[in-house]
Amino acid sequence: MNEPLIKQQIAVVGGGTMGVGIAYVSAMAGARVIVVEPDDAHALALRDTIGKTAASAITRGKLDAAGARALDSRITRIVAVDLLPDGLDLVIETVPERLELKLDILARIARRKPVMIGSNTSAMSIDRLAQALPDPGIFLGMHFFNPVWSIHLVELVEGAKTLPKTLESARAYVTAIGKQSLTVRDVPGFATSRLDLIASLEAMRMLESGVASAEDIDRAAVVAYRHPVGPLRLSDIVGIDVRLDIARTLEAAHGPRFAAPQILIDMVAAGKLGAKSGQGFFTWP
Secondary structure, three states: OOOOHHHOEEEEEOOOHHHHHHHHHHHHOOOEEEEEOOOHHHHHHHHHHHHHHHHHHHHOOOOOHHHHHHHHHOEEEEOOHHHOOOOOOEEEEOOOOOHHHHHHHHHHHHOOOOOOEEEOOOOOOHHHHHOOOOOHHHEEEEEOOOOOOOOOEEEEEEOOOOOHHHHHHHHHHHHHOOOEEEEEEOOOOOOHHHHHHHHHHHHHHHHHOOOOOHHHHHHHHHHHHOOOOOHHHHHHHHOHHHHHHHHHHHHHHHOHHHOOOHHHHHHHHOOOOEOOOOEOOOEOO
């Protein structure tokens, strides 16, 4: 991982919102990226998102047409982890926040013998996930933020058995893709998820009790505190169901201050999952 990133081959397992962002910024930095995505519709959406993001970068003068074509050529898609080549420099898991799913995927990744494995989990214990691996020393948390191409931070989560050279290599990768890193211990919610979730849950309680509209609650965060996006709109982007999963995980670890408000529970039950379903705290096209 100490070589220039342009010489590296990495894989991203999961072609959803976070996976496409990680693939994009890695390819922008020169890496050859394999995206594991079994669903054809998701794979088409991934290509469409990469194309639109590259077009926006051209408009803003961050990329030219030749660069966009080269970027696209550096990203390939396969349908299964078992088809990954052996010995990749880095594999990042970005599948949904379900423990058994992550454990299975991580075990499959380990069989491909990569140099380093990262999990994009935002709340799960890295030490618990590491139990799926024969060599937990090469594993750590690599928590990106949505949208990946805009937010210049990656939270690195050091497990009890993460080797110093693994952490050093992860920091080098983060620097190479033009971002900053912070390092935290493996405690539930790490640092950023706890800060983010507590603000979002309070915004939901304010909406639930009629303090103000969703638009005005978010406007307070954006205008008064210069947040790039308000907590309710961000919850829609992250996924209302994801918010509920994280809230339940952190409530179990840290107590009732992370308890999900009823409005969050009811929205998930009604299928109002945010941007991906078209309706959350806001209406999405």
